[in-house]
Amino acid sequence: MTAELxxxxxSLEGTGRGRDPINILALAIERFDHIALSFSGAxxxxxxxxxxxxxxxxxxxxxxxxRLHPETYRFLELVRERYRLDLEILFPDTSSVxxxxxxxxxxxxxxxxxxxxxxxxxxAPLRRKLAGLDAWITGQRRDQSEGxxxxxDVVESDTAFAxxxxxxxxxNPLAHWSSAMVWDYIRDNDVPFNELHARGYVxxxxxxxxxxxxxxxxxxxxxxxxxxxxHRECGLHAGNLRKAG
Numbered sequence: 001m002t003a004e005l006x007x008x009x010x011s012l013e014g015t016g017r018g019r020d021p022i023n024i025l026a027l028a029i030e031r032f033d034h035i036a037l038s039f040s041g042a043x044x045x046x047x048x049x050x051x052x053x054x055x056x057x058x059x060x061x062x063x064x065x066x067r068l069h070p071e072t073y074r075f076l077e078l079v080r081e082r083y084r085l086d087l088e089i090l091f092p093d094t095s096s097v098x099x100x101x102x103x104x105x106x107x108x109x110x111x112x113x114x115x116x117x118x119x120x121x122x123x124a125p126l127r128r129k130l131a132g133l134d135a136w137i138t139g140q141r142r143d144q145s146e147g148x149x150x151x152x153d154v155v156e157s158d159t160a161f162a163x164x165x166x167x168x169x170x171x172n173p174l175a176h177w178s179s180a181m182v183w184d185y186i187r188d189n190d191v192p193f194n195e196l197h198a199r200g201y202v203x204x205x206x207x208x209x210x211x212x213x214x215x216x217x218x219x220x221x222x223x224x225x226x227x228x229x230x231h232r233e234c235g236l237h238a239g240n241l242r243k244a245g
Contacts, residue, residue, distance in 0.1 A: 004169065008155045021173035024154050025051050028137055028171045029058060034164060035135040036061050038126075038236075039087070040072075041204055042193050043139025043174050043182055045079055049191050050173075051137070052083045061088040061129060065121035066097065067206040075194040082192055090125040097121065107208060114209055114224050121206075126236055130161045135169035141182075142175050144203070144220060179219065 200212030202219035
């Protein structure tokens with residue numbers, strides 16, 4: 001994996017556009033056959049817009065936890081139709097969800113934290129998906145969370161999940177972008193977005209665990225607000241916690 005990462009980083013640096021998302025996406029899609037783009041929010045739909053210009057049939061998947069906002073479901077369908085995606089929707093294991101709810105109820109996370117729920121509804125389905133890939137693409141940005149995402153690189157080894165041969169490459173083409181840059185792109189390119197954003201929701205996850213934020217508040221303040229800032233990752237990017245620790 002070290003040699004693979006070195007080669008990828010050298011290729012990006014050699015173009016002189018190592019922070020350019022389209023350049024990063026082009027390299028990722030060209031280099032890997034078994035690669036997919038993870039889609040859920042504003043950053044991800046920017047990447048969908050860019051990636052489909054490079055390869056219209058790029059593989060895109062999303063996680064349906066069963067607890068998303070109605071607006072999010074409408075957004076997923078809007079994006080699927082807009083870009084003519086063969087959007088793969090991943091669901092949690094039914095028996096695991098039933099066991100979780102039977103043992104902990106529907107809102108246990110407000111008292112005991114969100115990790116167990118996220119593990120069943122998000123992390124486990126993602127792990128199954130990534131096990132069949134060599135690389136994946138995410139919309140992470142460094143400024144989303146200084147504590148857990150401040151060191152995110154445009155290409156890195158995923159230390160939290162395993163791919164087809166054990167190793168897994170993770171591309172974060174928007175690592176160096178700001179929220180303002182994301183929204184400038186959305187406006188300039190008429191990219192669809194979740195209608196909740198217009199109501200003060202910046203970072204959008206499951207309905208019980210997401211709320212709008214006030215002007216001046218950081219976007220992650222609206223996620224798992226009853227927990228400490230150091231816990232505001234769901235496990236999809238658990239490698240960030242290891243680096244931060």
